[in-house]
Amino acid sequence: MRMVYTSAPDHVFIPARQRLLRRFGRWARRHHQPVDEFVLESLLDYRWADGDGLLGRWQPEDLEEALLDWFPRQVTLSPEQWAAVTPTVRVFVDFLFDQDLADRRCADRHLLHVALDKLAAPFADAMADQSRYGLAKFWATRMLHEGVDPTDQVAAERFIADLHAGRIAVDENLLHQVMANHLLGEDPDRHPPMPLVAVPDDDTLRGLAAESLVVLRLQELVRWLGDGRTLTTTGRLRLADARELVALLETGDVIDPVIGDRVFKTRTSDELYGLTVLVAWARAARVVRMVKGRLVPVKSAAKVLADPLALARRAFSGLFELGEAVCGAGWAESVLRWRFDDAVFAVPMALLIAPDPVETDELRQLAYQAACDGLGFGPGSDEQERGWRQLADNDTDRLLDQLAGLGAIERDGTVASLTPLGVGLFAGHLRELGVTLPTIDELLDETAEVVVATATGSPPETAAALMHDWCARNPAGSIQLRALAERTDDPEHRRLALAATAPLNRLT
Incomplete structure (x- = not known):
């Protein structure tokens, strides 16, 4: 059975969750363990939506976050159901270890049992504390308290009408706290799932940056400046200097363009789009600046200019500031x-x-x-x-x-x-920006299933590099991959696991 659903879409995760719930239910009945399957459904949803999607990897702090934050904020249960929550999670822990579904990085079974015993009382208190509720749970609970079935559209609309008419009292302070919980839970800055990336090392990047046309032009521009060049009274390059730079830097600009039988004289350097963008880029990259009517090199940028990679990074950061230069200004702005x-x-x-x-x-x-x-x-x-x-x-x-x-x-x-x-x-x-991309090196000590799941969603070249490097790092990799192929119910994971064992089998 597949147990890794990191960044999996809902149409993949939800059917898999139901399969796991059915298997868990059958196991619990065979072992005469009473459980509430809705509790486990909610726990799995937490691990997928708010966690890392590793359904077989649990630490005490994961259980604490689930039971003292996720459940109080998101999960609507009657007080009579609260007592079944930690026992159900305890049975799920036993199920994972009994069925060999627990990740090798999962905490010890006994450690998780002890954590659940300690969480039982705080969980009940948290569930009773309405100030921990999320917005949807707050209104669903309030409807149930008023005897309204939230799934009954007519009854729900009648409840909303009574609420707007003031016939149902609401604690405004409590509602403000619930709204705050809702906004915090939304996390508007959450970035999309990041793919596995094969980032070249700095030496490789430096070699590539040395061939960048923009990097070469920036370096040549600063060399050309020498100690600096005088600008026009409006802060532009003088036209004579612009003519020289267009030829030197091969910006592609045409001076005095001929259209048909007419010559259109270039009157200012602003009319030279490629050169204008490059000078603006040099300023945004902080390698040149304007001082008292002159364009001069930034002395502290000498080391950056000597390192193509450092300059390329400066240039990329500076690109964000070039809206006016790249897009132009005027009545037809986009x-x-x-x-x-x-x-x-x-x-x-x-x-x-x-x-x-x-x-x-x-x-x-x-x-x-x-x-x-x-x-x-x-x-x-x-x-x-x-x-x-x-x-x-x-x-x-x-x-x-x-x-x-x-x-x-x-x-x-x-x-x-x-x-x-x-x-x-x-x-x-x-x-x-504080966003970390997963890299191959970071995954070399991961489990076979995490590696295979990551490789499955990666470009072929990146997937092949990941599997090759992981197998080289893990001498017992073939055993883990064959075990995964036998256990998983994901055909693509099985295919990749078996394919990765073939080279290893030839070496053993």
Whole structure:
């Protein structure tokens, strides 16, 4: 039976939960153990929704959090049912060890029994404390107290009408505390499940960064500056300097473009899009700055400029600030101009999570939605939406061009994917935000099932690297994998476990 459901979608977890409940119920009846299966259903839901999805791995602190926080906040039980909770969990612990479903990192059976004995009295107190309730449980309990079945729509609507009319009294202080519990439980900053990532080491990333077009241009720009260059009175590069830089850095800008039989004279450096973005990027990366009408190198950035990886990381962080430079300003601004940082985050995140390259149209839609959400922007008419989308799509394409120039993404026709350098840069950015990506090294001491479950949801190259490195680290890996193949009811897990044992069998 599969016991690892980390980040599993509900359509995978819920049927599996029901299978486990049926097996547990049969085992409990054979051993003449009275249990409340709804209690176990709630416990498994906690482990999946609020935990790590490891149904066979429990520590005393996990039980404490489940029984003193999750159950009081989320689970509606009558007081008569409370007494059956810790005994049911105790029987579940026995079931795990008897059926060889307990993870090898699970706490000892006796230790869990002792923890449950200590939790029995505090659990009853917590369940009786309404200030611990979540919002849904608060109203469901209140309906039951008033003799209303929450599943009866007519009766529920009548209850709501009585509540609004003031015929049902509510403790406002208690309701405020319940609302606070609800908001804390929602965790709006919770990030999506992070995939397993094969992050190259720093030496590899440094070599890749040394080939980045943006890194090379930033280094060359600072060398060209020398001790500094005088700017115009409006803070722009002088046109003569701009002409020199366009050629030196190969920005792709055209000076004095010819359209048809007409020559359009370039009057300011602002008209040179590629150069304008690069100078803004250098300032955002803190390698140049404006001082008394001059553009000068930042002396303290000398070490950064000498290290391609450090410079690439600075450049990636600086990209979040380039909304005006990349998108432009004026009457035809898109929503990305104002929430460019949201789009810069959303695009690499989508590419990181996706198992395959992502269509450009999907990235355009994602960036547009991220910017609209950040602005609190509601939908307009069909005609307005088309106009807004066109402007935003153009700016998303410009963003993709900048990411490609940095070497963070690769574009192949109508799809894009993160490069190894892009993975490294974005993983580093996420770490700065306190978000840790699972890596192969972190999983080498994990159990066979956790490794197989992780590999199953990973890109083929990453899965193969994980299985290879894990088998190399674990001499008894073939025994664990064969045991998993015999126990699991997940066909894909069984296939991968058996496939991974084949190389090991040839070595033994």
